[in-house]
Amino acid sequence: MLKQRVITALVLLAVLLPAVFAASPWPFAVLAAVFMGAGAWEWGRLNEASGPAAVGLAAVCAVWCGASALAGWPEQPPSGLWAVGAGAWMLAGAVMLARGESAWRAIPRGLRWMGGVAALWLAWIAVAHARLLGVNFLLSVLALVWAADIAAYFAGRAFGMKLFSRRLAPSISPGKTWEGALGGALGVLALAAVWIAVDRTFSVADPSFYTRIARLRPEVLIWALPLLTVMSVVGDLVESMVKRSAGAKDSSGLLPGHGGVLDRVDALLPTLPLALMIYEGVAR
DSSP states (O other), X not given: OHHHHHHHHHHHHHHHHHHHTSSSSHHHHHHHHHHHHHHXXXXXXXXXXXXXXXXXXXXXXXXXXXXXXXXXXXXXXXXXXXXXXXXXXXXXXXXXXXXXHHHHHHSOHHHHHHHHHHHHHHHHHHXXXXXXXXXHHXXXXXXXHHHHHHHHHXXXXXXXXXXXXXXEETTTEEEEEHHHXXXXXXXXXXXXXXXXXXXXXXXXXXXXXXXXXXXXXXXXXXXXXXXXXXXXXXXXXXXXXXXXXXXXXXXXXXXXXXXXXXXXXXXXXXXXXXXXXXXXXXXX
8 A cells, every 4th residue: 555655646746746847837737627627526426426427527627627717717816716715615614514414415416516516616726826826835835734634643643632532523534633633733833934934044036825924914824824724624524524425435546545636635625715815815
């Protein structure tokens, strides 16, 4: 399993890194659209879509991404798009997690399908826009989710159930603890501090998400980073709930050793639009 995970990771890096660092932002945007389309296919399969219907959802996601590109949304997103997307995630995520699997299965399949495709489409616009803001900006937002996940894992292993008597979401993801969630938030704060220091030390021309906010409204980081960490957990838990309702361990086997695309991007889906909403609110 470890060998398989390493090989898959190396292949992904070999594909992703040249696209991320290309002179033009569009190779990465196209590659991201492919991943989102694959995620839409997985979403359909997890939500009772037949084979052709799941492929159709992937096609719908690809068409929406292409139409958005032609409309120029990655360069100039519609006003209020990030606020609507982030708000929808906060509201829907809270309701979904509170009501659980049975309530999720009671929602008509068509609504579930379109909700997932909409979340993936919004994430594509967000990640394409973040790349246009700069490679450092994009990587700093992506790294926030990775840091939260890694720090939560180690904090949960070291301190899980020692500070709090209840787990974070026992019916959805029994392994997650409140100690892990707090560790994830602290890990993100540490990441931001280091990234800001590096940007300042080397006078980076392409500032990170953290540095841009620190220059304009440093006090915003105090609440923004914990909120982003919380929403990364929400994205992870929502996908876990959908998988449990489908009786699936992974969203698919597209990424050997890692599961599926949704397993890799679930925490990013709510975090990307929220990060851009915060940044654009500060930058106004």
